[in-house]
Amino acid sequence: MPKNSKGRNVAEIIPDRCIGCQLCVGECPVEAIHMEADVAKIDSEICIGCGRCFNVCPVDAVIFEKPKKKQLTGAGQVRRPLEDYRGIAVFIEVRNGVVAPVSWELAGKARELAEKLGVSVHGFLVGANVQMVAKAAISYGCDTVQVIDYPLLKQYTSRAYGKALVQLCEQVKPEVFLLGATPLGRDLSGVVATQLETGLTADCTGLNIDPKERLLLMTRPTFGGNIMATIVCRNHRPQMSTVRPGVMKMPPKDRSRLGEIRAVDFSISESELPVVVDFIPTPEDLSGVDITRVPALIVVGKGACDARYLPMLEELAQVLSGTIACSRPVVQLGLMPYIRQVGQTGRTVAPKIYVGIGVSGAVQHLVGMQASEKIIAINIDPHAPLMEMADYAIIGDYSKIVPKLITGIRDRSRSMEVKRRP
């Protein structure tokens, strides 16, 4: 155990383990810790050997002699007994009468979590003329649906929707509140969590329950997707989390499920709200494209940007009954719209078959597609990261390989059809 010149036992950081979260820096009572090249460093002459940094470190990167007593310092004072909060709430996102599929994925996940906690699932349904969605919410796993149906909620505004959901959270008091990480959900969750002064963990890829402490375990990729962090919100309720579309499984629709639908009073003054004066739909050929919901994706990368071959790639997508997507450089070159971008700053996809063509596989791209069932990569460079992780890697010039794939798949799918027919 290291000692300083005063003979005091001091703490020491293992640099390889440190993830640079700075929790210890904030915890240290004598400012003995500072960051050096993204890693914490303890000045042993200032350190008083209190062991707080040891207790707070989430990755056991601190060496310290005292027996290990893990006491994470959760934040702030508790404003209301946590036991007052029970149940899992899910925000049901409706746009122009259409429910965002992620809402049902979350209802399915909420069902699973609720069973572990022995509580109910509440659907929070907010909008104008959204009543007809309530029944579907029950079919997908909600036990109750709390409906705020109000004319001024026809268009989404942060303030009105924020107010409605804060009201529902205060009335229903769920211990967990889940929202889809759609553009709307990200906007809304930040507003609601701040008003309720509770914790919010964005873009989770895994949710689970610690039954002993009744805590929601929220797992999300961090540091460019290379580390998974599991985050908890100990002393504040509800425990809020957003989840990207397509990450959780779509539950089956069970029309025989029973539940309670409850209309909730609400009001807001119009003068408080911004006004949507116009709506410009995305051009027709793009609308309806949702790369997160296609079983087969042909993903075009920087190495397949020759516009002459684009029709050929589209044909490949067609024979696999899939659609075209791309990596970020392709959007930056202006060859494809942002709506088709896969990756950290684009969409997260998990198709049954992912075909990467000329996609090198930067970390930011891999984060957005690593949950794909089968990965096929075509690249002239056998050492591209995507090639090394692919289930099937084809080395070569895509302009020569793709035509062979098109005819090959056509032939085989024809013979499949023949076999099926007696």
Next chain:
Amino acid sequence: MHIICCIKQVPDTAQVKIDPDTNTLIRSGVESICNPYDLVAVESAVQLVEKYGGKVTVISMGPPQTESALREALSLGAHQAILLSDKAFAGSDTLATSYTLARAISKIGGSEPVELIMCGKQAIDGDTGQNGPGITTRLGCTLFTYVSEIRDVDIKNGFITVRREVEGGSEIVKGKMPALLTVELQLGTPRYASLPELVKSLREEVNVWGASEIEALPERLGVKGSPTVVRSISAPEARKGGLTFNAEQDDKAVENFLDKLFDREAATLSEILMKTKGTHA
């Protein structure tokens, strides 16, 4: 008009690579840059002030080296920079960060009223985009997320009209100022600072504010003010590579690949291929 831009210094994630042996992140040698979305916010704030008159103040919360991001904003034409740096801020999650930034904005606005607050729609290292909504809620101003165009600023009556990118299209929204805008990259391209501006930006003073300067409640800052904590860290399940077919050396490589694919993934493929046949028939 007075515009405050909130910026963040981030690791240049484009440079981050994986160590193939240990499957961990190689972070050494990765530069810190100003979050690209935030630079767009600064650029458009400067353009607005060039058109309507006024002043741009940039603020950032972070360790002392964050100063370089603030200087970059100054070189693009921002007028004043304030660094929020204090040991008490370390370990902040979203709730504590939005509290700290909102306190600083209130303090600045106390002496020079603020019409607009602008920030990037997200930071490239975290991608969460929750601070804008958080700050807005604390300050009680109007929120416009995903702004791709500023259509009109009616300073006299205190209204702003913007174009927002939403799913399925974009909407034109008009609302009251003060407002907070989180911006898309389409809003503008940050200019290249000229040499004299660069030199000037290095000479300018960057004020450093701590917890006492922003009159913050200590229990709402940093680790203490953060409801969420990291409980554990794990490596993501790494995918191991599978079969390789070399079409450069073997004419039959594509055929061999298809044979294997249709053999091993027969169930998946028939589901995908037959489904469409059925619906189109």
